[in-house]
Amino acid sequence: MTSPTADIVMVVHGPEAFDAGDVGRLIDLLSPRRVLVAGVMARTAAEESGLPVVCTDERPSVVLGGISERACLVNRGKTPESGRIFGELVAGRLPGLVHVETSSGTVYCWNRGDSTLAEEIARLTGYALVSIESDAARREGVREVRGCLPGEAVFVNGFVIGIATAETVVLASENGTLRAVSGLDPKPHGFEKLLRAGLPDIRKAWCKSGPVRKVSPRQGKRARRGGRVAVIDHCGHTLYREIGEDISGVLAVGDDTTAVCGHICSHSGIPVFGVVDGDADAIVTPGYAPGSVVVEVLDGRDDDVGRELAAVRDLETASWEEWVEETLRVLAGRVRVVLDLRGG
Template sequence: MPDGCTIVAHGPEVFDAGDIDTVSAALLPKEIVVAGVMARTAAEESGFPCRFNTRPPSLVFRHLPSGTEAWLLNRGKTPASGEEFGRIVASRCDRPVYHIECSSRTIYGWNGADPRRTGEAARRLGYATVLLTADTRAPDTCVREIRGCIPGEPVFVNGIVVGHATAETAIIAPENGGVRAVSGITLKPHGTEKLLRGGPVDLSRAWCKSGPVRSQTAQVADRRTPSGRIAVIDHAACDIYSMVDITTCGVVSIGDDTTAVCGHICAHLGIPIFGVTDGDADTVIDHSCCAGSVIVEVTEGRDDEKGLEIAETVPAAPCHWDQWVAATLRTRTDIRIVRDAR
């Protein structure tokens, strides 16, 4: 039965809500693989033993050894969004997908999953069982539906906020390498500009979601040593774990939402940030940061250009964070401090 399986845990909620403890005790997995950036932060804070993988769950499934029985663990924002997420993952996998959806207390068996295995897992957890089939054909590249939205919340494409939902389903389509609104969404021009900076978007394979990236506040750790290397994150907070290591003494983050996410993640790592913003934040996460952090707002132009100018002054060699921050604040006349945690 499920004993000895691999659990692919998606999203921070399964750690924040304690689902990982319940499911692990019931299914006795051989291994837990954490898919995603914010899920890794929540897992590290929980102290639960896991292996980390920054790829989306469908790619994690594809790269597991042949014969591995893998179970997707998820807690959707709503039961409908949880089921839809499982459908998307299953449609991109080349194997049956066993999906534990904690928001609705349901075990989904996708694309020929063994009903005996889903039934046994459901019995152990006290969940319901549903067997479904997800379309594994190439998706329609003309449109992309993001379901389970709550009107007013941010909508992400590849980690960039491109707009705000106006209906339960936001529909976007490709246009000139970027995206255009079809229905259920108001696009944010600055967001689509940021998206295009990463090159043309394959909307059929893009990572799309809506809502905050995490609802729980960060656990703020003691600050690490102020001497080391400074990392720069330019509107791509999803890259942060590949950019920081034990030698990192601080992070320069460019963009309002990027600064919020970097501050949250770096807070539990004990790494201060220097956030460059221009006041167009979308409240994607709480604004946590550890001691030594400074967040500034540009008084001329936009954070894109000013942030890159500041990033160019970051030394390639190890330096002292506090001294670099003080020198930057002293020499720049086009920024003002909006938060100072020194």
């Protein structure tokens, strides 16, 4: 018998729903026609899962807004409340939304969305069904990042801008810059890097808090040893745009960027040469492919050393190992090696 949800598109946000096994269970229960994955670290978890999905770099609201078929959002928030808040944020950008929140076992039908679909999913999963309206009120130039846990990192467009000190972080855009109003212990260098990339429209910016993934990455087979070296400078969320079959390794600049690149590339078997200066925010469980090396700058900032390397080193190489060896010679006396997985 055909499932009543066999014609739907399931859009999955975040790695947690894959890591917890939710996506596999929901595929078995709902038999969706397609499963689309939104987000960078979700893509890593999806690839590791081996499930039949299609990955996209777009945020959930963009993916859902481009779908003409019946669709639902699947999410596992770090807490049931943060999961609900995330659903409300997505729903505020759409005419209606069916949101399956696995952290609480709830199907939310936001803003008079497809109630028939919501009822079908609730029946098949045994989840509670809640019809709810999102709060669309927004102050001009102000953004609230809700559902934070004090002590965790807060991101805007992939950059860590500080540490949450309250459940709600309030940011304001004014006079051509961005500032923290409340709930945040700011990281000035993080704001600097964000603004260097361009002042974001804070109402539309991608904001989140907490680790990007909690589980360790799986190890994959070693990638090709010669080819292009991709440069990722303080924007690990752009990594998938840069890595392809011609890649031999990644030059990652920044503590968190190095950690994210190492985690993602571990599954693909791509080694990373990371340049850090010791200000990591522990946003992801570490993991690196064989051949990876991480160096810490002894004096100055990783930004300057990373930009210098990208400018002076040849980013095409016949041998990743030789490229790493020569790069270490260039940096002799200015860095110390904190991780060395060569010989793997």
